[in-house]
Amino acid sequence: MGIYTGLTMSFPAPPSSAPPPQPPPFRLVVPERRPLGAAKAMLVFIVYLLSQGVAGAVTVLMFGLTNGMESIQALEDLDPVLFLVAGVAGFVVGGPAVVLVTRALQPAPTMKEAFAPLGWVKVKPALMLKGAALGVGMALVFGYAVEAVFPPGDTPEGPLIQAASAPGWQRIVFVVLAVILAPVVEEFLFRGVMFTGMTRSWGKWPAAVVVTLLFGLLHIADIAGYWPALGVITLVGLVMLLLRIRTGSLVPSMAMHAAYNGVQVAALYLTL
Numbered sequence: 001m002g003i004y005t006g007l008t009m010s011f012p013a014p015p016s017s018a019p020p021p022q023p024p025p026f027r028l029v030v031p032e033r034r035p036l037g038a039a040k041a042m043l044v045f046i047v048y049l050l051s052q053g054v055a056g057a058v059t060v061l062m063f064g065l066t067n068g069m070e071s072i073q074a075l076e077d078l079d080p081v082l083f084l085v086a087g088v089a090g091f092v093v094g095g096p097a098v099v100l101v102t103r104a105l106q107p108a109p110t111m112k113e114a115f116a117p118l119g120w121v122k123v124k125p126a127l128m129l130k131g132a133a134l135g136v137g138m139a140l141v142f143g144y145a146v147e148a149v150f151p152p153g154d155t156p157e158g159p160l161i162q163a164a165s166a167p168g169w170q171r172i173v174f175v176v177l178a179v180i181l182a183p184v185v186e187e188f189l190f191r192g193v194m195f196t197g198m199t200r201s202w203g204k205w206p207a208a209v210v211v212t213l214l215f216g217l218l219h220i221a222d223i224a225g226y227w228p229a230l231g232v233i234t235l236v237g238l239v240m241l242l243l244r245i246r247t248g249s250l251v252p253s254m255a256m257h258a259a260y261n262g263v264q265v266a267a268l269y270l271t272l
Helices: 038-067 080-105 111-118 125-149 159-165 169-202 204-217 228-247 251-270
Strands: none
Touching: 038 080, 038 169, 080 111, 080 159, 080 169, 111 169, 125 228, 125 251, 159 169, 159 251, 169 204, 169 228, 169 251, 204 228, 228 251
16 A cells, blocks of 8 residues: 655656747838828929920920021020920920829829829819800900900010911911810819919918919910910919819819810901
8 A cells, every 4th residue: 555645746848849939020111101292292393394394495406406506596586386386395295294293292092093182083064164164254354355454555476376377287286285285284283283282281272372373474475575464364373273172173174274265266366
């Protein structure tokens, strides 16, 4: 008969087969991209100006290589048609440049999502017609009321108007420039990119003032010394901006811009 002592024997636990703890994996933390603000909007504006300048310079250089470099020594003596071609080249190059840079600066999975906050959204056809009617009305007011109060007199025509007044293909090019290229590119840049970016940084009305003034100043070369036109262009730019704010879309302001320019072009050709 054995004696129970109450003692138990313990043995050391076998070594664990689990792997030792590993350091956390290395992860690259990319800072979140901020949406378009005033600084980025001004960057897009500068890219637009530079691209237009480069396109114009290349056009003039090609003209010089074709007609002799001495032909571009005095820009005021250049053929007005050259300014027309350079203007078209500026929009053809500047428009895509604005789109590409804006897309790179605006964080969004798709282009549609990137441009929707800028006003690139569809609207009902009725709003487009209202914008076009507003553009026609303002063009008629400028054509009759403003010029009646401030007669242009002997104000010389600018080079673009001189080129557009010539018969032939120049008129078709001028219509495309004034009624298609300029409304689409300028509305996307000013009332889309710049207004949206500056509004996020400064608020709606400071942004509206800056954008409208820049839009007017960019058209100084178009007024050809007829200074009342600068006030009208600035006022038209403000109305287009208010239309963009009210509708939330760039499409009505594009329609207004195209209609306004279309009436101006039609009046020019009807008086030739």
